[in-house]
């Protein structure tokens with residue numbers, strides 16, 4: 084099984100070798116797709132886990148016991164682009180780079196291929212233009 088997750092963890096967890104422990108203790112192959120860690124603040128990792136279902140389940144249980152918020156990415160996001168006012172509020176929360184500002188015309192650029200469907204842009208948009216659906 085191959086699955087992507089967003090991990091949100093508290094400042095005191097930033098120094099813990101969570102991904103190392105997942106690899107060593109649970110035999111899960113981990114690809115870190117993106118990491119946002121600010122000293123003294125919360126950390127966020129976008130990871131892909133590759134292992135059998137049982138190992139991934141145990142790994143997720145371990146993370147939850149360590150007070151890590153685990154968000155599975157099994158959905159897809161859609162955006163009503165024609166109503167966008169290009170305020171940029173969604174860009175700073177996007178962990179994957181799917182939302183960017185075109186610096187020539189200051190208009191939002193959405194690249195669905197890079198989206199990991201974390202849903203963070205949904206609440207960030209003041210006009211509520213994002214919709215999260217289950218992927219087919």
Ligand code: SF4
Pocket residue numbers: 160176177178179180181182197198199200201202203204205
């Ligand atoms: S759901 Fe929104 S915030 Fe999350 S990766 Fe996709 S575009 Fe970015």
Ligand code: SF4
Pocket residue numbers: 162166167168169170171172173174191207208209210211212
């Ligand atoms: S937050 Fe909403 S209105 Fe603002 S740039 Fe993003 S999609 Fe457009």
